[in-house]
Amino acid sequence: MTFPDSNLSTLALAIKAWGRELGFAEIGIADVDLSHAEPGLQAWLAAGHHGDMDYMAAHGMKRARPPELVPGTIRIITARMNYLPQDAGDEWRDREEARNADPHNAAISVYARGRDYHKVLRARLQQLADRIRGEIGDFGFRVFTDSAPVLEVELAQKSGIGWRGKHTLLLNRQAGSMFFLGELYTDLPLPVDEPGGAHCGQCRACIDVCPTQAILGPYRLDARRCISYLTIELKGSIPEELRPLIGNRVYGCDDCQLVCPWNKFAERASLPDFDVRNGLDNATLVELFAWEEDDFNRRLEGSPIRRIGHERWLRNIAVGLGNALRQTPDAAPIVAALQSRANHPSELVREHVAWALAQHAAASAGQAQPDR
Incomplete structure (x- = not known):
């Protein structure tokens, strides 16, 4: 299918307008040349900084070669969608930092408190493709929402949506980084x-x-130390030396975004899908640790959190509770909560609960020692 250049320019403008109608904050268009990104990707993988995320290496350099991933591809339409809840208020960063500082609170990344973004973006991008097809007829396309080997930050940067920040996330002068x-x-x-x-x-x-020093330097992230990796991607035991550094963060970590000056411009979501569900912006560790598997699955239906499963949910919260035990004089409710899971069927949960209870024992021993 061929079009005059004037028609293609008109179509590109229309696609951007249709995208805004569908709730996207911005649409950009890039070519497929990502050769500049290949050396960095190869070095990152060779250093093992992807940890247990084997899928990052499974497709070789297809991440940086869109036509190899989807034959026939010559352009990438990139889209960003804001996720900061509509009622966040002007002081949202201060509130988030205060929650992180209270050891009793469960800190959950802002993006994960509403509906699973994979579903929202995929549906909206499919609608955008349908709108294009309705105007010009059939064309080749494939939708991606963090679901395949795509260098999405590189593509978004190439299409003019923003630039890669030193924390490796995309930044936008008008919107910070609180977007998908x-x-x-x-x-x-x-x-x-x-x-x-x-x-x-x-x-x-x-x-x-960064609490765990996962950002090794500008644009260099060791995912194996990143709290988002440790609480979401890692399937096994969280390394003991990193557990105290995680604090009360039980699903993801927003610290690098909260401190970023550009996020004073963070835009609110245009869709209600990302409004907070289940009080996840104001829940305590003890409260969430009490959820049984049925509660977890029912309450978090349609949530991105559900992907880690109840076992890792308890693992993460146990670490948070153990950290809280070192910082609070009122240990009884936390100890009782942990002891209720001490004989959990999962060895992974039992191990982290035992570690958490040991933090209480260590803290008590330290308090009992006489002054020297």
């Missing part, structure tokens, strides 16, 4: 957008604030 990314691989020869410049300057706030 999705892609539409297509065979339409649309005009491409110009990449924007980077605007981090000398700032290194995200590097300095």
Whole structure:
């Protein structure tokens, strides 16, 4: 299918307008040349910084070669969708930091408190493709929402949506980083957008604030130390040396985003899908630890959290409870909660509960020692 250049330019403008109608904050268009990203990807994988995420290496360099992933692809339509809840308020970062500082609270990443973004973005991108097809007829495309080997930050940067921050997330001058990314691989020869410049300057706030020092330097992340990896991607035992550094973060970590100056411009979601469910912005560790598997599955239906399963949910919260025991004089409710899971059928849960209870014993021993 061929179009005059003027028609393609008109179509590109229409696609951007249709995207906004569907709830996307911004649409960009990029070509498929990601050769500049291949050396960095290869070095990251060779260093083992992807940890147990074998899928990151399973497709070789297809991540950086869109036409190999989807034959016929010549353009990528990239999209960003804001997820900061509509009622977040102007002081949302201060509130989030206060929650992180209270050892009794369960800190859950803002993006995960509402509906699973994979479902929302996939459905909206499919609607965008349907709208295009309704205007021009059949064309080749494939939708991606963090579901296949796609270098989405590189593509978004290339399409002018933003730039890669030093924490490796995409940043936008008008919207910070509180948004999701999705892609539409297509065979339409649309005009491409110009990449924007980077605007981090000398700032290194995200590097300095990382609780586990997972950000090794500008644009260098060791996922094996990242709290989001440890609480979501890692299937086994959380390394003991990292457990005290996790604090009360039980699903993901927003620290590098909370401290980023650009997030004073973070935009609110246009869709209600990302409104908070189940009080996850105001829940305690003890409260969530009491959820049985049926409660977990029922309450978190349609939530991205459900993907880790009840076993890892308890693992993560046990670590948070153990950390709380070192910081609170009122240990009885936390100890009781942990002891209720001490004989859990899962060895993974039992191990982390035992570690948590040992933190109480260690804290009590330290308090009992006389002054020297």
